[in-house]
Every structure is written in structure tokens, then in C-alpha cells.
Amino acid sequence: MSALIECVANFSEGRRSAVVESIVGAIADTSGATVLGYESDSDHNRAVVTFVGAPDSVAEAAFAGISRAADSIDMDEHRGQHPRIGAADVVPFVPLRGACMDECVRQARALAARVGAELRLPVFLYERAALQDVNRNLADIRRGGYEGLKRQLAAGEPPLPDYGPRKLGSAGGCVIGARDILIAFNVFLTTDDVAAARQIARRIRASSGGLPHVKALGLRVRGQAQVSMNLTNYRVTSIARVVEAIEREARTFGVDIASSQIVGLIPADALTAAEAERLRVENYSPARILERHLDKIK
Amino acid sequence: MSALIECVANFSEGRRSAVVESIVGAIADTSGATVLGYESDSDHNRAVVTFVGAPDSVAEAAFAGISRAADSIDMDEHRGQHPRIGAADVVPFVPLRGACMDECVRQARALAARVGAELRLPVFLYERAALQDVNRNLADIRRGGYEGLKRQLAAGEPPLPDYGPRKLGSAGGCVIGARDILIAFNVFLTTDDVAAARQIARRIRASSGGLPHVKALGLRVRGQAQVSMNLTNYRVTSIARVVEAIEREARTFGVDIASSQIVGLIPADALTAAEAERLRVENYSPARILERHLDKIK
Numbered sequence: 001m002s003a004l005i006e007c008v009a010n011f012s013e014g015r016r017s018a019v020v021e022s023i024v025g026a027i028a029d030t031s032g033a034t035v036l037g038y039e040s041d042s043d044h045n046r047a048v049v050t051f052v053g054a055p056d057s058v059a060e061a062a063f064a065g066i067s068r069a070a071d072s073i074d075m076d077e078h079r080g081q082h083p084r085i086g087a088a089d090v091v092p093f094v095p096l097r098g099a100c101m102d103e104c105v106r107q108a109r110a111l112a113a114r115v116g117a118e119l120r121l122p123v124f125l126y127e128r129a130a131l132q133d134v135n136r137n138l139a140d141i142r143r144g145g146y147e148g149l150k151r152q153l154a155a156g157e158p159p160l161p162d163y164g165p166r167k168l169g170s171a172g173g174c175v176i177g178a179r180d181i182l183i184a185f186n187v188f189l190t191t192d193d194v195a196a197a198r199q200i201a202r203r204i205r206a207s208s209g210g211l212p213h214v215k216a217l218g219l220r221v222r223g224q225a226q227v228s229m230n231l232t233n234y235r236v237t238s239i240a241r242v243v244e245a246i247e248r249e250a251r252t253f254g255v256d257i258a259s260s261q262i263v264g265l266i267p268a269d270a271l272t273a274a275e276a277e278r279l280r281v282e283n284y285s286p287a288r289i290l291e292r293h294l295d296k297i298k
Numbered sequence: 299m300s301a302l303i304e305c306v307a308n309f310s311e312g313r314r315s316a317v318v319e320s321i322v323g324a325i326a327d328t329s330g331a332t333v334l335g336y337e338s339d340s341d342h343n344r345a346v347v348t349f350v351g352a353p354d355s356v357a358e359a360a361f362a363g364i365s366r367a368a369d370s371i372d373m374d375e376h377r378g379q380h381p382r383i384g385a386a387d388v389v390p391f392v393p394l395r396g397a398c399m400d401e402c403v404r405q406a407r408a409l410a411a412r413v414g415a416e417l418r419l420p421v422f423l424y425e426r427a428a429l430q431d432v433n434r435n436l437a438d439i440r441r442g443g444y445e446g447l448k449r450q451l452a453a454g455e456p457p458l459p460d461y462g463p464r465k466l467g468s469a470g471g472c473v474i475g476a477r478d479i480l481i482a483f484n485v486f487l488t489t490d491d492v493a494a495a496r497q498i499a500r501r502i503r504a505s506s507g508g509l510p511h512v513k514a515l516g517l518r519v520r521g522q523a524q525v526s527m528n529l530t531n532y533r534v535t536s537i538a539r540v541v542e543a544i545e546r547e548a549r550t551f552g553v554d555i556a557s558s559q560i561v562g563l564i565p566a567d568a569l570t571a572a573e574a575e576r577l578r579v580e581n582y583s584p585a586r587i588l589e590r591h592l593d594k595i596k
Binding site for chain 1: 302332334335479537538541555556558560564569572576578581582585586589592593595
């Protein structure tokens with residue numbers, strides 16, 4: 001069994017399904033890459049495509065997807081609820097079975113150089129693949145969005161790309177990197193008051209002293225207030241813990257949780273561990289899960 | 299990727315670890331069989347060994363385990379908290395990836411014939427592999443235990459074996475069959491009153507009008523009252539549902555749940571679905587679980 005890495009690529013298109021399918025097609029057509037799933041959201045106007053394979057194949061498929069997105073998405077026309085800087089907005093590599101972070105960092109940097117040179121897009125390396133410390137955090141790169149980044153690059157202000165031109169065309173920029181597995185998780189509130197969602201997001205996120213390894217934003221999606229999150233270490237801060245905290249904070253606004261959403265795929269353990277705890281299972285460990293053993297069997 | 303079946307074999311030895319290891323060794327030494335795990339319980343005085351592989355290999359490994367157990371366990375000396383009729387007490391085959399129930403039934407019946415002929419043990423075929431309707435339910439075969447079965451066979455009374463001699467030696471009998479995946483789950487109460495556990499077991503089990511697909515017994519284990527269960531269709535009656543019911547019934551005795559135990563392995567979905575429901579995830583499906591996709595990747 002060969003080493004496997006995952007790519008969870010975010011593209012700035014969630015409304016024109018033909019465009020999303022064309023990008024997914026470009027990725028799926030790459031030999032050795034397997035698309036595990038994709039989903040698009042019309043409020044966020046973005047699509048998330050999850051694919052896996054041997055490291056070289058996944059990098060090749062990512063290049064194909066970035067190239068197709070850059071050709072078919074005009075950021076000057078793009079409107080959506082989520083911060084974004086480009087057509088192929090964020091492209092992280094994640095080590096899975098038998099792969100290490102160093103391999104993902106190598107692939108990310110090689111892909112960044114190629115995208116800068118061949119597609120002429122400004123590329124920012126982030127997280128574990130960052131070359132500039134100020135670019136390590138995705139939120140810092142995306143803070144001004146596509147429009148802000150255009151002004152910043154024109155003025156020669158950071159964030160500065162690691163590869164490609166220092167100016168923004170209509171395909172925008174691209175953030176490429178390597179990171180551990182993360183869980184993208186959204187909670188809808190029983191209100192349309194986006195100010196409440198923003199306030200709750202501020203209280204629970206790590207950067208303002210909330211829960212460790214939690215990134216959170218308040219948005220309005222489907223006419224409802226939503227707390228949109230990335231949990232960057234679910235073993236330290238579980239989904240269950242985050243939901244509890246949001247429930248508590250929501251009560252101070254006199255509202256409740258309406259529902260929640262998983263974006264993309266999640267490791268089984270992110271749900272099983274919490275459920276086992278709730279059921280007071282004294283002998284739970286991830287090794288109790290049958291499926292964990294089956295991919296070792298030929 | 300070839301078809302895979304699972305065997306969850308129960309042996310009547312949970313105290314002498316050298317004997318348990320010798321049985322596990324006999325199984326693991328069989329070419330093409332992989333032992334996923336085993337555990338023994340000294341109160342029940344039994345061990346559960348879970349192994350998988352191609353159907354022929356798993357059947358061969360099961361034969362090796364039965365043979366070793368019959369050679370090393372004397373049922374006339376056996377004491378334990380759990381109903382049992384033999385050294386190799388119950389040997390069910392379960393279809394996993396790419397295998398069907400019919401294949402498991404075929405393997406079970408062929409193994410039963412071989413164990414009857416070569417090891418000279420009375421063999422009872424149960425569940426989906428049953429040849430006699432009265433032997434379909436494991437509890438009916440095991441009701442009188444080893445001691446009762448000895449008397450029944452001597453008197454020519456049912457249960458009657460499908461293969462092998464109609465009398466019991468010191469290795470006892472062996473129940474072989476095919477079934478769907480089941481979850482073995484035990485709940486400890488905050489009391490040593492085994493009568494409470496028995497009463498609760500009676501109230502929740504399917505056979506007395508309780509929860510569908512639940513088999514339950516009240517036992518005393520580690521000096522505590524325990525409700526010991528098999529959930530034979532966790533998609534209909536989940537672990538979470540059973541725990542709720544026991545909690546409710548326990549309250550009528552003024553006691554609570556102390557802890558619970560998973561025996562052997564469980565499918566991820568048995569925990570993830572309940573946790574997702576509790577977190578009000580609106581878009582949960584088993585396909586959200588990353589690991590489910592990975593065993594398809596070469």
C-alpha cells in the first residue's frame with residue numbers, strides 16, 4: 001500500500017454547477033487521483049473538492065483544478081459570504097496513511113512554484129509550508145479579500161506572494177500549503193441576526209482567547225445567522241465541546257442552535273470519541289472501530 | 299480487492315491466558331487470516347477473538363481455533379457467568395466487504411460438517427445457517443448450558459446437533475452459523491443487585507416486548523450488576539437508544555449507569571450516527587466519514 005495524501009481544495013464558485021463540475025472533472029481525470037466528494041454552497045459561492053492519492057498524483061490533480069478554475073472564474077464578478085482572494089482560493093495538502101507532513105510541505109512548495117510560473121498567478125504559501133511567517137495564518141492572507149489584496153499588491157504592501165507576479169488578474173491569487181486534518185463545521189442559529197453570530201464567533205475563537213484550535217466567523221447564510229468554523233485540532237477541542245460553547249453563548253442572546261453542518265469529510269474519531277464518552281464506555285479507543293482495521297487487509 | 303468475511307469466535311476460557319493465546323495463535327497462524335483483536339473476561343470466563351480474511355481462509359482459521367480449544371478446555375471444570383455449551387462455544391461468520399450472507403452460510407455449514415466428522419464434536423447450526431428452525435436462536439441452544447445439554451442429549455431431547463455425535467464429551471458442543479454484524483455491549487449499574495439487572499434486561503429485550511433487535515441478560519460481573527446485550531440491528535435500535543432505556547429503567551430501582559463496555563469491534567456508524575444526531579448535523583451520512591473511503595484506494 002502506497003503513501004496517501006489528501007487535498008481539500010476550495011474554489012470560488014458555488015452557483016454555476018457546470019463550472020464546478022468542470023473543475024472536479026479536471027481533478028478526477030488526473031491519473032492516480034481519486035475524488036472522494038465535493039460540495040458547493042451558493043451563499044458562500046464556493047465549492048470544496050476532496051481528493052486523495054499518491055503525493056505526486058494529488059499535486060498533479062491540484063494543478064489541473066487550479067488551472068481550470070483560473071480559466072473559468074472571474075473574481076471581478078464574484079460575490080459571496082466568505083473571505084476569498086482567488087478562483088482557486090485555498091489548496092492544502094494533508095498527510096494521510098503512510099505519508100508525513102514533510103512530504104506535503106515539499107509538494108505544496110513545488111506546486112506553488114509551478115502555479116506561479118506556468119499559470120502566472122500570485123501564490124501564497126501558508127501553514128506548515130509557509131516561507132514567510134506573516135503568511136502562516138490563512139485568515140491574515142485573506143483578510144482584505146480579493147478586492148483588498150488587489151489594492152495591497154498595487155501598493156507593494158503585504159501579504160506578498162512567494163511565487164508568481166506581484167499583481168492580481170481576474171483569477172485572483174492562490175493560497176497553497178500543508179496542514180493537519182481539520183474539521184470544517186458550521187452552526188446555524190435560530191435567528192437572522194448576524195451580529196449575534198459574529199459576537200459568538202469572537203467569543204469562542206482561539207485568537208480572542210476562546211477555545212484552542214478554533215477559528216470562527218459570523219456570517220449570514222440562507223437568511224440565517226451562522227457561526228462558520230475550522231477546528232484545527234479536534235483531539236484537543238472536539239465538535240461536541242464547540243457545540244456546547246456555542247449553545248451557552250447563544251443563550252445570552254436568547255437564541256438556540258437550529259442545526260449544524262459538516263463540510264467535506266471528517267475522521268470517524270471526531271464523532272465516535274464524543275459519543276463513547278457520553279455513553280460512559282470505559283474501554284473505548286479508536287482501535288474499537290472495525291473500519292480502521294479493514295484498510296490494512298488486502 | 300477480494301471478498302472479506304469476519305469471524306467473531308467465542309471460546310470458554312478467560313482466565314488462563316496461555317490457553318487463550320494458544321487459541322489465538324492457532325487462528326493467526328492460518329495463512330490468509332488476520333486477527334483484528336481478542337479480549338478475555340475472567341468473570342465470564344470466556345474470550346472473544348475477531349478475525350477476517352477471504353472466506354476459505356477464515357473458515358480454515360476457525361477450524362484451527364475450534365480444534366485447539368477442544369484440546370485445551372475441559373468443560374467439566376469450567377465456571378463462568380455466561381451461558382455456554384462448549385470449549386469453542388459460538389463461531390459465527392459475518393459478511394463484510396464484497397461478501398454476501400450466502401457465502402457465510404455455505405462456509406458455516408461446511409465447517410460444521412468438518413468439525414462434526416474430524417473433531418467428533420456435536421455441532422449446532424444457528425441463525426442464517428440453521429438447518430433446524432428450533433436451533434435458529436442461540437439462546438435456545440444454550441439455555442441449559444453445558445450441564446443441561448449433556449442431560450438433554452443423553453435423553454435424546456432437543457436441541458439436537460446437525461453434525462457430529464449425539465453425546466457430549468468434555469469439550470462440549472459447538473454452535474456455528476452466519477449472521478449480520480452485531481454489537482456486544484454491556485452496561486454496569488451502580489449496584490451489586492443482580493436482580494435489578496435481570497429485571498431491566500427482561501424489560502428491554504425484544505423477546506419480552508422491549509426494544510427490537512435487543513437480546514439482554516442480567517449478570518453479576520466484577521461484583522457489579524451488569525446488563526449484558528447483543529444488539530442485532532444497530533441501525534434500528536442504536537446503542538444510544540438502549541442506554542437511554544436502561545437509564546430510565548434503572549431509575550425505577552433508584553440506581554444509575556456506572557459505565558458501559560464495548561466487546562470486540564463496532565462499526566463506526568454505530569457511534570457516529572448518534573453523535574451527529576445529538577449535534578443536530580443536518581447533512582450527516584455515513585459517507586461523511588473519511589475512513590470509509592480510504593479502503594477503496596490502492
